[in-house]
Amino acid sequence: MNFTKTLILALKGCAMGMADVVPGVSGGTIAFISGIYEELIASIRNLDLTALKDLLHGRFRLFWHHVNGSFLLPVLCGVAISILSLAKVMTFFLEYYPIQIWSFFFGLIIASAFLVAKQISKWNWSSVLMAIVGIAVAWWITVASPAETPDDWWFVMLSGAVAICAMILPGISGAFILLLLGKYQYIMLAVSNLNIPVIVIFMAGAGAGIIAFSHLLSWLLKEHHDPTIALLMGFMLGSLNKVWPWKETVTSIVDKQGKMIPVLQENITPNQFEALTGADSCLLQGISLCIVGLFTIYAIELAARILLKKRGQ
Numbered sequence: 001m002n003f004t005k006t007l008i009l010a011l012k013g014c015a016m017g018m019a020d021v022v023p024g025v026s027g028g029t030i031a032f033i034s035g036i037y038e039e040l041i042a043s044i045r046n047l048d049l050t051a052l053k054d055l056l057h058g059r060f061r062l063f064w065h066h067v068n069g070s071f072l073l074p075v076l077c078g079v080a081i082s083i084l085s086l087a088k089v090m091t092f093f094l095e096y097y098p099i100q101i102w103s104f105f106f107g108l109i110i111a112s113a114f115l116v117a118k119q120i121s122k123w124n125w126s127s128v129l130m131a132i133v134g135i136a137v138a139w140w141i142t143v144a145s146p147a148e149t150p151d152d153w154w155f156v157m158l159s160g161a162v163a164i165c166a167m168i169l170p171g172i173s174g175a176f177i178l179l180l181l182g183k184y185q186y187i188m189l190a191v192s193n194l195n196i197p198v199i200v201i202f203m204a205g206a207g208a209g210i211i212a213f214s215h216l217l218s219w220l221l222k223e224h225h226d227p228t229i230a231l232l233m234g235f236m237l238g239s240l241n242k243v244w245p246w247k248e249t250v251t252s253i254v255d256k257q258g259k260m261i262p263v264l265q266e267n268i269t270p271n272q273f274e275a276l277t278g279a280d281s282c283l284l285q286g287i288s289l290c291i292v293g294l295f296t297i298y299a300i301e302l303a304a305r306i307l308l309k310k311r312g313q
Contacts, residue, residue, distance in 0.1 A: 001059040003148050006074045007074075008243055009036070009071060009074040009075050009078070010030070010074040010075070010077060010078040010081075011078060012030070012034045012036055012078065012127045013074060013075040013076060013078020013079045013080075013081075013083070014078040014079070014081060014082040015030045015034065015078075015080070016028075016030045016031055016075070016078070016079050016088065017078060017079040017080065017081065017082025017083040017086065017195075018030075018082045018084060019070075019233050020082075020167050020174055020175060021082075021087050021175055021188070022087055022089045024046045024100075024151065025168060026166070026169060026235075026236075027079065027107075027167045027168070027174065027176070028167060028168045028169045028238070029236060031107065031111050031168070032090065032116055032232070033115055033116075033297055033301065034114075036071075036075065039068070039071060040071075040072075040075060040168070041067070041168065041214050041218045041221065042218055043067060043068040043071055043072040044072070044168075044210055044211060044214040045211075045215050046066055046067045046068065046216045047067055047211050048211075050066060051063055051066050051067050054066060065153055074129040078139045083142075083191065084191060085106070087188050087191045087192050091162050098109055098245070099245045099281070099282045099285070099286050100110060100245075100282060100285050100286065100289050101299060102243055102244070102287075102291065103285070103286035103287070103288075103293070104289040104293040105288040105292035105293060106240065106244065106245060106290050106293065106297065107289065107291060107292065107293025107294040107296075108293035108294070108296060108297055109237075109239060109240055109243060109293075110240070110293075110294060110295050111293065111294045111295075111296075111297035111298060112236055113233050113236040113237050115277050115297065115298075115301055116229060116232060116233045116236065117229075117230075117233050118227050118231050120226045120233075121198065121225075121226060122226060123226075123230075124226075126226075126230075127226050127227050127229075127230040128229045128230070129227075130228070130231040131230040131231065131233055131234040131237075131301075132234065132236060133231060133234060134230065134231040134232065134233065134234020134235045134236075134237070135232075135235075135238040136238065136242075137234075137235065137238065138234065138235045138236070138237070138238025138239045139238040139241050140238075141177075141238075141239075141242075142238070142239060142241040142242035143157040144239065147168070149181055149182040149183060153201050155183075156183065156186075156198060156201045156202050157201050157202065157204055157206070158205060159178060159181050159187070159202065159205065160202040160203060160204070160205030160206035160209065161179050161181045161205040161206060161208055161209030161301040162177055162181065162202070163175070163177045163181075163183075163203075164206035164207075164209045164210045165209050165210065165213040166214075168210060168213070168214070169217075169232065169235055174251075180208040181224060186198075186278070187202060187208055190202070203295060203297065212303050234271065238288035239296055241267065242268040246268050246269065246270050246272070246273040246281060246285050246286075247265040247266065247267055247268065247273075248265065248266050248268045248272070248273070248276055249265050250264040250265060251264045270283045270286070270291045289300065
């Protein structure tokens, strides 16, 4: 693989990592729209006993080929670099420019869902049913309330395993799952402060979770492609409830770091937002950034088409 392809994969990984630190946005969505989703799942699935035996016996070339290392390494490095570098940046934007950033992601997810739907070769009752199930499940997740949970090592590991499964599902945010588990602020603080023990425990859980889950997801995509894609599209559409930019905080709690965390929020109109808060709804900025999000996805898809056409020549 040449340098340009490696760099493009790393940038796609960076985009995934950026999405993964935002509650309500899925890194799996970015993988899907950038055209690397199924290869990513298949590559992760290959991190199995055969790969472990090759690694332990020094058969590095076989190990590298088996796990598709030239693809997997740049993507994972991009994810890691993005999460480590953007944790504070995304926290800043979410705190000071929430309407603008949620508007951008709202447009991004709408366009993504339509592009994902195009991958369904034939709509039938099973695909429609799975799309409805996906919408319902994602919607329920977005209205569930965050919980107070322990900071013990076993729960941090469990949180990593559960969150990583959500991170590779388009439309279901691993960061929001962490929020529901009461561990979002805890993990973001650990990343920002480079709390190595907490990061290592969390990553160990994430590694175990993603390897186990990727086998199931890979099998579903192979044996039941259209219903699975419809389910993933439903996840994306259902998550729009969380991403709506204008919200009223009904109840909130103070976490262990003394920060106010919304527990229950309701979507409201921009006019209601201005009436309730007295703040500018930033409606024009929100609409503009939503459109930017829409065109960003279609620009990525157009670029992917051009690249595929050049490869075919």
